[in-house]
Amino acid sequence: MRALSHLTSRHVIKSHTWHAHDNLTLVACWNPTNGLIVSGGEDCKYKVWDAAGHLLYSSNVGDHPVTAISWCHSSSSYFAVGSFNTIKLCDKNGWSHSMEKVNTGSIYSIAWSSDSTQVAMACSNGILLTGHVIDRRLEWDNYEATLIRRKVIEVREVANEVREVLEISDRVVHLEFGFNHLVVITPMQCHVYSVTNWNTPTIFNLKRSIISAVFLAEKHFLIVEWNTVLLYSYQGRLLGNPRWKGISSEPLYPACISLCADTLVIRSQNNEKLLHILEIPYNKPIVESQSHLHLHNVTQVALNYKGDRQLALIDVNKDLFLIAIRTTGSGRICKIGFTIF
Template sequence: KGCKAWDENCTGEGRHIKGQARKTAVQMRLKVTVAREATHGDSVIAVAWIKSDELVSVGDDQKVLKWNLVNNDVQVLMHLPSSLYPTDMQWLAYDSTKQQSNSIFALTSTEGKFYICNRNGRIEKVVEAHQGAILSGRWSHDGSTFVTCGEDGAIKMWSRSGMLRSILLENAHPVYGICWNGSDSCIAFCCGENCSTKVLKSQIPLIKWKAHDGIVLCIDWNANTNLLISGGEDCKYKVWDEYGRQMYCSSSQDYPITSVAWNVDGDLFAVGSFNLLRLCDKAGWSHSLEKLSTGSIYNINWSPDSTQLGGACANGNVLHAYLVEKRITWRNIEAIQTKQQLIDVRDVLSDVACEKLELRDRITKLSLGFEQLVVATVKQCYIFRLVSFPSLSSIFRLALLEALG
């Protein structure tokens, strides 16, 4: 009896463990890990994902570090030139449909230049872009265009090779953040107290609205839901639709909001502030609040599979967090992912009917319905049939899947 997961040789790699029913309510949250000692010698400015188990960070110590989250290995990817103090880092996204590799990344700097580098850490091109610091830079989703904004208030579009395509807008105040919509047909940016959206290649006028009672420090746009989030010096974060209509406004936090980021799926977002990391759903409701000792979290980036995030911290640490206690239900059956590789399945009508399913690889997706439990990991996908609960039986294993990202 029980559930069993099968490897490619059908030898059975999953383990079924009898357990007691959970008697307390669960709440989805982030499990946060931070090194005891700072790895960077100064503030970490930005983090980015190469793939779902490899994270890259850059800091004011002028080093780019690569983190392997499977074996906790940290390596120096590159040492930056003495004149380069980074303000942002963006890796070209991997496109599995086009087999497009994230082989290059861009570093923006306080000197008004951005640097196009290959994945081995070699600088391929240096581009003079802005007067004053470049505050943010973003690749389009198809990887063909790089957009930058800076202290000079200008928003500029560049080709993948670093050639200037257009000066899209010029503003009177610095532009702190910029992002693309899902179809790469529109950008959103924050300048002063306002957020704006601008449709490219169209005569549609700029949509502009007052977003915060203070400078807007960060903005993000989700490609799937078309919702925006912003954070400002008024210590609030807000959710907007594409036309600037407010969907949610948080209460005032203790400190300014320094970073916001949607996960890829668009059902969750994270908010960073001074010694604080918050997890919220797309409606704005908070699921968890982590009080840390990291200083301000300058940048947040979700992994391609939406299960983990990295954070750039002012004290020189790189924050790593992953989702736990994610719950799905069908009729009277409840499945809860309690750890990265562990799922509790129980009958809510019974005090004792509980099964634990442990898999070898990290779980990325869960789905429950029609007497079937589908579990996707970074390498495999499993389908379990709810026969006569509390007993589960595996009916078959799908072909091996490549790791997401």
């Protein structure tokens, strides 16, 4: 017991506490990817916090205490909230996108499937309940694509109300719409549709079944598989497997990846202040051309699509910066916004 006490005293770390709920805090879930914490309590509220304890969102008072909360795995953009006879699906900003009433009593535990398309719930009446995420809606130009069932997507052209129904061979894991193409990911395949031809998509097999994110650009798209990125043409041809200095087995954070016609930006897996900037030349290897070391941890990046290449980033302090990217190195850095808590 003395040895244990001595070991504990040498490994004490500084903790950070804050008052989260008016009554007992019942559940909390920390997302390691985006660094956000969601909590629920007997005050019948759920709240979203950053890692420093700043309140980002507080729900209205519900009818019953919040008894279960869980972030999805692959996306980190939404989470599920359980209470008495109720399950909610919320985005990372806290907003509730759907609410289902079930006859199961209190929901005590929530678990997501590895691809974040299905959820299992342990209920107080002894029932194990499963559900699927559907009704995801994406917009591009005059088109709207909606996942109406697990294997069915409805595409609507808003201007003339023309509708196309796309039946997929397997359940849809990811879908992204942009640059006149709809990219649909199933557990084993990638389907690429063009707005000019919905009947004959390009289909190719995937090397892995767990996809973290999909990014579209004018001439190509990027598939993120945990710590690997693969660049494809819209005809299904593999264009390259981008690599950068210090690449590791740690997962990539989708919010810190951005793609355009000639550039790819990825935040380092080991240093959250470091951005790798890669050139995407035609018929040549994709190589790291430069890097940018920011003063603070970077939480989000975005490249522009038109004009001189520029990179916008948001850091952990919620400050917004604009960086001019040049072939000879990063250009002028301009701070254009900040947030006060």
